[in-house]
Amino acid sequence: MSAASPVVVPPIRLGVNIDHVATIRNARGGALPDPLRAAALAAAAGADGITAHLREDRRHIRDEDMRRLKETLVLPLNFEMAATHEMVAIATELKPHACCLVPERREERTTEGGLDVLAGGIDLAHRVERLAAAGIRVSLFVAPDEDQIVRAADIGAAVIELHTGAWCDYRVAGRQEDAAAELDRLMRAADQAVTLGLEVHAGHGLDYATAEIMAANGHVRELNIGHFLIGEAIFEGLETAIRRMRAAMARGRAHLRLGAAA
Numbered sequence: 001m002s003a004a005s006p007v008v009v010p011p012i013r014l015g016v017n018i019d020h021v022a023t024i025r026n027a028r029g030g031a032l033p034d035p036l037r038a039a040a041l042a043a044a045a046g047a048d049g050i051t052a053h054l055r056e057d058r059r060h061i062r063d064e065d066m067r068r069l070k071e072t073l074v075l076p077l078n079f080e081m082a083a084t085h086e087m088v089a090i091a092t093e094l095k096p097h098a099c100c101l102v103p104e105r106r107e108e109r110t111t112e113g114g115l116d117v118l119a120g121g122i123d124l125a126h127r128v129e130r131l132a133a134a135g136i137r138v139s140l141f142v143a144p145d146e147d148q149i150v151r152a153a154d155i156g157a158a159v160i161e162l163h164t165g166a167w168c169d170y171r172v173a174g175r176q177e178d179a180a181a182e183l184d185r186l187m188r189a190a191d192q193a194v195t196l197g198l199e200v201h202a203g204h205g206l207d208y209a210t211a212e213i214m215a216a217n218g219h220v221r222e223l224n225i226g227h228f229l230i231g232e233a234i235f236e237g238l239e240t241a242i243r244r245m246r247a248a249m250a251r252g253r254a255h256l257r258l259g260a261a262a
Ligand SMILES: CC(=O)[C@@H](O)[C@H](O)COP(=O)(O)O
Pocket: 017, 019, 053, 055, 080, 102, 109, 110, 111, 141, 203, 204, 226
């Protein structure tokens, strides 16, 4: 009789987004609080990577922050950016570990939806190719939409990051049916992406509860979380917030282990 095969649970990484430390700094126009200090603290607290979004309007992270991050950071740097000529030029010079291409509208309060990979056409395909040729791991920030994910694989992205914002907003608004339908879409999108050979990440609006649910999907290999963690840091400190987030993700992975063993 053969022994039961061990359940293999793939690890899940936590990328800490430090944009909103820069939002607070910029509110007074000075140098404090320094997002680099948050990155160093996040590393000490067990983050696996740092995410920073250099918006076209530089409303939070600035070019100088990206340069300092690249020079001093011991963790992989995930550079979020619009798929523009300007940003591709900056990224190919900086050479971060990864670039996540996101949609941007100047007037938006935050990143409202996923990148329209289909509408991006050949220009987007070329930008993905240029970044990949510079040795950068390219991720596309997409809604859980089948056609967008097929196109992401077609144009050579290595990763998709699923936009969890709509799901999180439905939950906060108490719209349980909409939240359940959106979660179902996210789960099916993760399955589809893995079938197409893409690595799956997720992020936007995640908190302890939603991160735990995402981590219970073994296809999801990385969560990028910022706004909630920086908010919690006001009350309990960044280090504690990150440790609690890691614990929530570990609980999610434990559900997976139990589910697989059942
Ligand atoms: C793309 C994304 O989800 C992050 O960059 C995050 O949302 C940053 O915050 P803002 O959207 O407020 O710039």
